[in-house]
Amino acid sequence: MKFFKVILVASLFLFQLNAAQEKADTELNKALTAAKAQKKNILLVFHASWCGWCKLMEKNMNLPETKPIFDKKFVTTYIDVQERGEKKKLENPGGQELMNKYKGENAGLPFWLILNPKGEVLADSFDGKGDNLGSPATPDEVATFMAKLEKSSKMNKEELLTIQKVFVKKDK
Secondary structure, eight states, rough: HHHEEEEEHHHHHHHHHHHHTHHHHHHHHHHHHHHHHHHEEEEEEEEEEEEEHHHHHHHHHHHTTTHHHHHEEEEEEEOOOOOOGGGGGGGGGTTTHHHHHTTTTTOOOOEEEEOOSSSSSEESBBBBTBBBOOSSHHHHHHHHHHHHHHHOOOOOHHHHHHHHHHHHHOOO
8 A cells, every 4th residue: 555655646746747847839729728618818928937027927916816817817828938957847848939939039038928719819918119018017017918908808997907906016
């Protein structure tokens, strides 16, 4: 029985390790399938474990007040790219190529897109000047982010105000 438990734990560990390394196109295809079934758009986020802005964006999207909004409107998928050293194994194979396909090669992280269930780009993280919003934090960046969310997901004013309150960085 003890041997069985060791095998089970080892199998679960290897499964989790493999899940983190799923090919980027496989992750995208899973998101497309889920988006079609759930009649939602996809929020595709390229990020890395070392990226502070990526962690902030993920944290802001997963707070108790914002997570239900993002979950209601989007199938959210994260693709790991641009890892370094030992963390390179966390990358989704083909992730950087997918990011490049959407003109994100020089954008910085996080880089995000909103896709419809057919995979067509509805919005990206570039502002009007061609700069990457990344994890929006200034009032102007958050306003641009909100406009993209409203256009691509039909968020209502209350949902947008909740996102605005969370994302605008407060001066300390």
